[in-house]
Amino acid sequence: MTDAPDEGFGGGLTPGSAPVVVMVDLMRAYFDDDSPLNLPSRSCLDSAARVLGAAREAGVPVVHTRVEFAPDGRDGGMFVRKVPALRHLYGGGPLAALMPEVAPVDGELVVVKQYASSFFGTSLASTLTAMRADTVVITGVSTSGCVRATAVDAIQHGFVPLVVEEAVGDRTPAVHEATLFDLRSKYAEVVDERFAVRYLGGDA
Amino acid sequence: MTDAPDEGFGGGLTPGSAPVVVMVDLMRAYFDDDSPLNLPSRSCLDSAARVLGAAREAGVPVVHTRVEFAPDGRDGGMFVRKVPALRHLYGGGPLAALMPEVAPVDGELVVVKQYASSFFGTSLASTLTAMRADTVVITGVSTSGCVRATAVDAIQHGFVPLVVEEAVGDRTPAVHEATLFDLRSKYAEVVDERFAVRYLGGDA
Amino acid sequence: MTDAPDEGFGGGLTPGSAPVVVMVDLMRAYFDDDSPLNLPSRSCLDSAARVLGAAREAGVPVVHTRVEFAPDGRDGGMFVRKVPALRHLYGGGPLAALMPEVAPVDGELVVVKQYASSFFGTSLASTLTAMRADTVVITGVSTSGCVRATAVDAIQHGFVPLVVEEAVGDRTPAVHEATLFDLRSKYAEVVDERFAVRYLGGDA
Amino acid sequence: MTDAPDEGFGGGLTPGSAPVVVMVDLMRAYFDDDSPLNLPSRSCLDSAARVLGAAREAGVPVVHTRVEFAPDGRDGGMFVRKVPALRHLYGGGPLAALMPEVAPVDGELVVVKQYASSFFGTSLASTLTAMRADTVVITGVSTSGCVRATAVDAIQHGFVPLVVEEAVGDRTPAVHEATLFDLRSKYAEVVDERFAVRYLGGDA
Numbered sequence: 127m128t129d130a131p132d133e134g135f136g137g138g139l140t141p142g143s144a145p146v147v148v149m150v151d152l153m154r155a156y157f158d159d160d161s162p163l164n165l166p167s168r169s170c171l172d173s174a175a176r177v178l179g180a181a182r183e184a185g186v187p188v189v190h191t192r193v194e195f196a197p198d199g200r201d202g203g204m205f206v207r208k209v210p211a212l213r214h215l216y217g218g219g220p221l222a223a224l225m226p227e228v229a230p231v232d233g234e235l236v237v238v239k240q241y242a243s244s245f246f247g248t249s250l251a252s253t254l255t256a257m258r259a260d261t262v263v264i265t266g267v268s269t270s271g272c273v274r275a276t277a278v279d280a281i282q283h284g285f286v287p288l289v290v291e292e293a294v295g296d297r298t299p300a301v302h303e304a305t306l307f308d309l310r311s312k313y314a315e316v317v318d319e320r321f322a323v324r325y326l327g328g329d330a
Numbered sequence: 331m332t333d334a335p336d337e338g339f340g341g342g343l344t345p346g347s348a349p350v351v352v353m354v355d356l357m358r359a360y361f362d363d364d365s366p367l368n369l370p371s372r373s374c375l376d377s378a379a380r381v382l383g384a385a386r387e388a389g390v391p392v393v394h395t396r397v398e399f400a401p402d403g404r405d406g407g408m409f410v411r412k413v414p415a416l417r418h419l420y421g422g423g424p425l426a427a428l429m430p431e432v433a434p435v436d437g438e439l440v441v442v443k444q445y446a447s448s449f450f451g452t453s454l455a456s457t458l459t460a461m462r463a464d465t466v467v468i469t470g471v472s473t474s475g476c477v478r479a480t481a482v483d484a485i486q487h488g489f490v491p492l493v494v495e496e497a498v499g500d501r502t503p504a505v506h507e508a509t510l511f512d513l514r515s516k517y518a519e520v521v522d523e524r525f526a527v528r529y530l531g532g533d534a
Numbered sequence: 535m536t537d538a539p540d541e542g543f544g545g546g547l548t549p550g551s552a553p554v555v556v557m558v559d560l561m562r563a564y565f566d567d568d569s570p571l572n573l574p575s576r577s578c579l580d581s582a583a584r585v586l587g588a589a590r591e592a593g594v595p596v597v598h599t600r601v602e603f604a605p606d607g608r609d610g611g612m613f614v615r616k617v618p619a620l621r622h623l624y625g626g627g628p629l630a631a632l633m634p635e636v637a638p639v640d641g642e643l644v645v646v647k648q649y650a651s652s653f654f655g656t657s658l659a660s661t662l663t664a665m666r667a668d669t670v671v672i673t674g675v676s677t678s679g680c681v682r683a684t685a686v687d688a689i690q691h692g693f694v695p696l697v698v699e700e701a702v703g704d705r706t707p708a709v710h711e712a713t714l715f716d717l718r719s720k721y722a723e724v725v726d727e728r729f730a731v732r733y734l735g736g737d738a
Numbered sequence: 739m740t741d742a743p744d745e746g747f748g749g750g751l752t753p754g755s756a757p758v759v760v761m762v763d764l765m766r767a768y769f770d771d772d773s774p775l776n777l778p779s780r781s782c783l784d785s786a787a788r789v790l791g792a793a794r795e796a797g798v799p800v801v802h803t804r805v806e807f808a809p810d811g812r813d814g815g816m817f818v819r820k821v822p823a824l825r826h827l828y829g830g831g832p833l834a835a836l837m838p839e840v841a842p843v844d845g846e847l848v849v850v851k852q853y854a855s856s857f858f859g860t861s862l863a864s865t866l867t868a869m870r871a872d873t874v875v876i877t878g879v880s881t882s883g884c885v886r887a888t889a890v891d892a893i894q895h896g897f898v899p900l901v902v903e904e905a906v907g908d909r910t911p912a913v914h915e916a917t918l919f920d921l922r923s924k925y926a927e928v929v930d931e932r933f934a935v936r937y938l939g940g941d942a
Contacts, residue, residue, distance in 0.1 A: 137414045200643050201657055203488045203664030209516055210341045235608050238646075240657045241486045242516070247657030249609055249648045255867050255896030256611030270512050275482055282445045284407045284867030304508035308474050312413055312446070404847050405861055407868030439812050442850075444861045451861030453813055453852045459663050459692030460815030488663030545822045611896045617924055618749045649894045650924070678920050686887055690853045692815045712916035716882050720821055720854070 136311050139286045141325055142260030147181040149174060149190045150244055150266025150273050150294075152228045155214060155221040162211040163221075165267060170295030173319050174265035175227045177293050180323040187257060188234040191244045191266075191276075194222045201240050242275035251283045261286040263322055264314075265293035270305040277314040287314035290322045340515050343490045345529055346464030351385040353378060353394045354448055354470025354477050354498075356432045359418060359425040366415040367425075369471060374499030377523050378469035379431045381497050384527040391461060392438045395448045395470070395480075398426045405444050446479035455487045465490040467526055468518075469497035474509040481518040491518035494526045544719050547694045549733055550668030555589040557582060557598045558652055558674025558681050558702075560636045563622060563629035570619040571629075573675060578703030581727050582673035583635045585701050588731040595665060596642045599652045599674075599684075602630045609648050650683035659691045669694040671730055672722075673701035678713040685722040695722035698730045748923050751898045753937055754872030759793040761786060761802045762856055762878025762885050762906075764840045767826060767833040774823040775833075777879060782907030785931050786877035787839045789905050792935040799869060800846045803856045803878075803888075806834045813852050854887035863895045873898040875934055876926075877905035882917040889926040899926035902934045 152174060155163045181188050195202045197217035206212045215222045230236050239248050254262070262280040264287055266273055273294045280287035289309055296302040310316050317325070356378060359367045385392050399406045401421035410416045419426045434440050443452050458466070466484045468491055470477055477498045484491035493513055500506040514520050521529070560582060563571045589596050603610045605625035614620045623630045638644050647656050662670070670688045672695055674681055681702045688695035697717055704710040718724050725733070764786060767775045793800050807814045809829035818824045827834045842848050851860050866874070874892045876899055878885055885906045892899035901921055908914040922928050929937070 137412050139408060139412055196643050198641060200641075200665075201645075201661050203657070203660045204343060204485045204490060208341050208343055208485060208518075233606060233608075235604050237609075241660070242482060243486065246483075246486045247655075247660055249611070249655030251863070251867075252611045252649070252655055252894060252896045253609050255863075257608075257896075258870070258872060260870060271516055278446060278479055278482075279450075281408045281412060282447065282450045282864060284864045284869075286408060301508070301512070304505070305512075308505070308509075312475055314412075400847050402845060404845075404869075405849075405865050407861070407864045437810060437812075439808050441813075445864070451859075451864055453815070453859030455659070455663075456690060456692045456815045456853070456859055457813050459659075461692075461812075462666070462668060464666060486660060488660045488665075545820050547816060547820055612751060612893045612898060616749050616751055616893060616926075650890060651894065654891075654894045679924055683890055686854060686890075687858075689816045689820060690855065690858045694816060709916070709920070712913070713920075716913070716917075720883055722820075 139315050141286055141288055141315070144259050145261040145263050145326065146187045146189060146254055146257065146259040147177060147263045147265070147326070148244060148276065149178060149188065149228055150264060150276055151191055151193060152225050152266050153192050153221060154223050154225060156267045157225055158221060161221055162214065165295055165297060167295060170267060170293055171225060171227055173290065173293035176319060177263065177265050177290055177322050177326070178228055180326045184326050184328060186326050189237055189250065190224060190230045190234060191237045191239055192222060192224055193240065194218050194238050195240060205241055242272050243279040244272065244276040245279035245283060254285060259285065261288060263288045263290065263326065265290050267295050269294045269296040269302045274305050274309065277309055281313050288322065289314045289316045290319055291316055292319045343519050345490055345492055345519070348463050349465040349467050349530065350391045350393060350458055350461065350463040351381060351467045351469070351530070352448060352480065353382060353392065353432055354468060354480055355395055355397055356429050356470050357396050357425060358427050358429060360471045361429055362425065365425055366418065369499055369501060371499060374471060374497055375429060375431055377494065377497035380523060381467065381469050381494055381526050381530070382432055384530045388530050388532060390530050391463070393441055393454065394428060394434045394438060395441045395443055396426060396428055397444065398422050398442050399444060409445055446476050447483040448476065448480040449483035449487060458489060463489065465492060467492045467494065467530065469494050471499050473498045473500040473506045478509050478513065481513055485517050492526065493518045493520045494523055495520055496523045547723050549694055549696055549723070552667050553669040553671050553734065554595045554597060554662055554665065554667040555585060555671045555673070555734070556652060556684065557586060557596065557636055558672060558684055559599055559601055560633050560674050561600050561629060562631050562633060564675045565633055566629065569629055570622065573703055573705060575703060578675060578701055579633060579635055581698065581701035584727060585671065585673050585698055585730050585734070586636050588734045592734050592736060594734050597645055597658065598632060598638045598642060599645045599647055600630060600632055601648065602626050602646050603648055613649055650680050651687040652680065652684040653687035653691060662693060667693065669696060671696045671698065671734065673698050675703050677702045677704040677710045682713050682717060685717055689721050696730065697722045697724045698727055699724055700727045751927050753898055753900055753927070756871050757873040757875050757938065758799045758801060758866055758869065758871040759789060759875045759877070759938070760856060760888065761790060761800065761840055762876060762888055763803055763805055764837050764878050765804050765833060766835050766837060768879045769837055770833065773833055774826065777907055777909060779907060782879060782905055783837060783839055785902065785905035788931060789875065789877050789902055789934050789938070790840055792938045796938050796940060798938050801849055801862065802836060802840070802842045802846060803849045803851055804834060804836055805852065806830050806850050807852055817853055854884050855891040856884065856888040857891035857895060866897065871897065873900060875900045875902065875938065877902050879907050881906045881908040881914045886917050886921065889921055893925050900934065901926045901928045902931055903928050904931045
């Protein structure tokens with residue numbers, strides 16, 4: 127992992143001139159105390175809200191994603207069998223709502239998804255391509271789950287993924303860090319919030 | 331992660347009656363001493379070969395994947411910019427060949443891919459659906475890279491992924507273990523070689 | 535097109551034992567007199583309703599699709615620029631509602647889509663695979679548009695597409711017939727309503 | 739179909755500044771006299787060769803597609819059962835070769851596909867996105883088959899499809915014309931060769 131960038135892993139991707147911010151699954155399910163999917167900290171939500179603010183100020187397009195299944199979970203396929211806690215997102219309901227700190231405003235797209243990757247089973251890639259976006263700035267939860275799957279699919283689809291370190295969160299620091307290590311090595315640029323905010327403002 | 335399976339993570343998926351074995355990227359690139367992608371151990375290759383043998387004995391279909399890019403890497407998109415070592419797979423060449431221990435035989439499909447997931451940018455999902463497969467038994471390399479991406483896409487596409495613990499390998503034990511933790515929690519059943527061999531033989 | 539089936543086009547696909555009925559876009563937009571997408575006849579709707587009834591009686595799973603875009607049409611990409619009439623489906627609204635004759639009941643999945651194919655940008659293929667479906671019985675509108683695109687994607691994804699001739703409709707008989715000719719030759723079995731009803735009842 | 743473009747069908751898409759030419763399936767299978775897939779005329783091949791020449795002169799990227807299946811056709815799924823003539827493309831062979839008039843040169847990508855759409859089961863969309871292409875100029879065969887499926891998927895993926903009328907061909911004029919009617923109404927701009935050549939040269 128310490129190979130020179132022209133030989134091994136971790137080559138640096140250059141962020142482009144047409145970013146889109148993707149806010150992954152910042153739903154009540156991950157922040158309500160009584161949810162089985164609850165995360166131990168809200169700091170990633172606060173950071174994501176600041177990234178969102180920077181995007182709005184700079185006029186950078188924003189996409190929110192959230193998970194919702196049919197009332198009987200039929201469109202969750204094998205995934206809802208593997209993660210039974212997802213049943214709390216059947217038929218929408220309060221846990222499937224986005225957090226007020228990052229609530230969408232007019233002109234921001236909300237993509238409803240059933241799987242881990244924001245690209246899987248959605249028209250997100252088509253929307254980004256039609257917008258001529260080149261870079262996907264990723265915030266949200268969880269780092270090892272939907273954030274990682276989204277970053278992997280972003281690079282697979284031909285976009286530069288930037289994962290904002292403070293703006294993504296997971297259940298334990300170890301899982302969070304292991305994911306960032308993999309992302310840095312193979313799939314994405316992991317940047318800090320300060321870099322992301324400056325980049326969105328056009329100063330990067 | 332210790333929640334009861336009807337509430338949290340890690341619900342048990344039941345392997346089906348129509349498995350296919352997918353041998354992910356067991357190429358010289360990962361096992362030749364002078365390759366920049368070289369892995370520290372061949373034990374996963376030996377285990378994968380035993381799983382392959384069990385599948386052949388039982389008449390279970392086998393799919394091999396390998397990575398190959400156009401001579402100028404143009405079909406590698408952003409991925410080859412992020413992982414410069416992948417340039418050794420431009421235009422095929424010796425490092426892109428499958429290892430002799432697991433070389434395909436007549437009737438076994440070889441899927442050529444450009445990205446991490448064996449499903450991404452390939453017709454693998456269609457082939458599995460047309461075969462009426464229900465379960466994907468996964469071996470190969472690397473655990474945190476193409477194996478994980480393949481397992482995540484397998485469950486997203488509606489198949490039961492079984493990852494064979496001894497038959498997948500990575501650069502360090504920590505990365506390998508962190509991946510298996512995530513897979514167990516959210517995406518796949520992680521089974522040992524003994525279970526996989528019995529399952530393929532019809533005794534599971 | 536009159537080649538023997540072992541040599542040319544139009545080989546007969548055998549319907550399987552696990553069908554799903556897909557009701558494509560039977561929305562008010564196609565049947566209301568004052569809609570710019572209005573079709574000249576409702577006979578396909580009546581036929582589709584009879585196929586739906588047969589599926590329900592036999593316990594065959596049913597999936598409905600409908601089109602809906604974000605309020606500003608942003609998730610319609612290039613498609614809404616090509617077909618400006620689709621703007622009537624921005625933000626849902628009365629034209630995006632399914633016709634009462636084929637309204638979904640509990641346990642029937644409604645897939646919301648933005649593009650022509652019911653599979654494109656949706657999780658429909660994953661749902662069908664997870665259900666272990668093998669055959670897709672297609673009704674709806676329009677024959678040359680979303681029905682055809684859905685049938686082409688159905689066979690590409692590995693399913694047997696059965697298009698029910700009386701239960702699909704288009705703006706002119708010529709366009710309808712030209713589409714059925716192509717589907718028969720290359721992509722689907724075109725069956726009549728009587729066959730479809732018997733097949734769904736288990737008598738085919 | 740004669741509605742004003744702001745209300746009905748056939749809105750004009752504006753070709754962008756970053757085109758790619760896609761040469762669809764110009765294989766011996768469609769032009770050899772003794773092939774069961776043989777087309778009645780080579781004029782589309784001649785036109786496609788002129789479009790190709792214009793692209794090369796202008797430095798516009800070119801992608802060729804061709805169809806090839808595994809030796810036993812296993813990766814052809816349901817499609818090879820529906821179109822038995824495709825068996826002539828099992829394991830490659832002479833009919834799967836591209837015509838010499840449009841043979842690829844260094845730096846031109848060749849995408850191997852198994853299905854009708856050049857995007858289905860391939861990494862073409864990712865390649866185009868990573869190249870920041872915005873427009874897909876389509877030539878090749880057959881108009882009602884792989885050309886149409888490619889055009890439909892091009893617009894679904896977020897690109898502007900331009901189908902070059904003289905450079906696409908089919909078995910009968912009626913089928914060719916019916917397809918162009920549908921493409922014009924819903925999915926693509928159909929342009930003549932003169933327009934395409936000027937556009938590729940930067941004069942459109």
